[in-house]
Amino acid sequence: DTAVSQTPKYLVTQMGNDKSIKCEQNLGHDTMYWYKQDSKKFLKIMFSYNNKELIINETVPNRFSPKSPDKAHLNLHINSLELGDSAVYFCASSSTRISGRGDEQYFGPGTRLTVT
Amino acid sequence: SQQGEEDPQALSIQEGENATMNCSYKTSINNLQWYRQNSGRGLVHLILIRSNEREKHSGRLRVTLDTSKKSSSLLITASRAADTASYFCATDENYGQNFVFGPGTRLSVLP
Numbered sequence: 001d002t003a004v005s006q007t008p009k010y011l012v013t014q015m016g017n018d019k020s021i022k023c024e025q026n027l028g029h030d031t032m033y034w035y036k037q038d039s040k041k042f043l044k045i046m047f048s049y050n051n052k053e054l055i056i057n058e059t060v061p062n063r064f065s066p067k068s069p070d071k072a073h074l075n076l077h078i079n080s081l082e083l084g085d086s087a088v089y090f091c092a093s094s095s096t097r098i099s100g101r102g103d104e105q106y107f108g109p110g111t112r113l114t115v116t
Numbered sequence: 117s118q119q120g121e122e123d124p125q126a127l128s129i130q131e132g133e134n135a136t137m138n139c140s141y142k143t144s145i146n147n148l149q150w151y152r153q154n155s156g157r158g159l160v161h162l163i164l165i166r167s168n169e170r171e172k173h174s175g176r177l178r179v180t181l182d183t184s185k186k187s188s189s190l191l192i193t194a195s196r197a198a199d200t201a202s203y204f205c206a207t208d209e210n211y212g213q214n215f216v217f218g219p220g221t222r223l224s225v226l227p
Contacts, residue, residue, distance in 0.1 A: 042217075045216070090158055092159075104149065107158035
C-alpha cells in the first residue's frame with residue numbers, strides 16, 4: 001500500500017544520456033512535487049504541479065522537465081545528463097487547500113541518480 | 117538562500133534525554149512543518165503548525181512557533197535510539213508561493 005512510489009530506486013547512467021524517473025501517488029492528492037537532495041542533504045524544490053499550474057524553481061535547468069499524464073503521476077525527464085545532476089530525487093504529493101499550497105507532503109522513497 | 121535554517125546542524129544525546137532543534141525563516145508563512153528523514157529513506161511528515169498557532173503537541177513531540185521572531189523549535193522528549201535521523205523544517209514561503217526546506221539537523225541518540 002505504498003502511498004508515493006518512485007521508479008527506479010537507483011539509476012546509474014553516463015553523461016549526455018536522457019533519462020526519466022517515474023512517480024505515482026495513490027492518495028488522491030492534486031498536487032505533486034519533485035525535489036533534489038544533494039550530497040550535503042540540502043533539499044530543494046524543483047517543481048510543484050497540479051492540474052492548474054506548474055511552478056518551476058527558476059534555478060532548475062531547462063534540461064529537467066516534469067510530465068504529468070494524469071493526476072496520480074508526475075514523471076521527471078532529464079536530458080543531456082551532467083555530472084552535477086547526481087543526487088537523490090524525491091517525489092512528493094499533497095492536497096492543495098483553496099487558500100494555497102504547502103500542506104503536509106507525502107514523500108516517495110527517492111531515486112539515487114549517479115551520472116558517470 | 118535557505119528559507120528555513122536549522123540549528124544545530126548536528127546533535128548527539130543519550131537515550132532518555134530531550135532533544136531541541138531550532139529553525140529560523142525569512143518571509144511570511146501560512147504554516148511551518150517538521151519532517152524526519154532516516155538514512156537512505158524519504159521524508160516523513162511529523163507535525164504542522166499554522167501561523168496563528170503558538171504551540172502544538174504530538175506524542176513526544178512539541179513544536180513552538182514565534183512569528184515575530186520568525187523561528188520555530190522542535191522538542192523531542194525522552195529520546196530513543198530510533199529517533200536517530202535528520203530533522204528538517206519546511207515553510208511555505210511568501211504565503212504558499214514556494215515550499216522551502218532548511219538544511220536539517222542530524223540527531224544521533226546513543227543507547
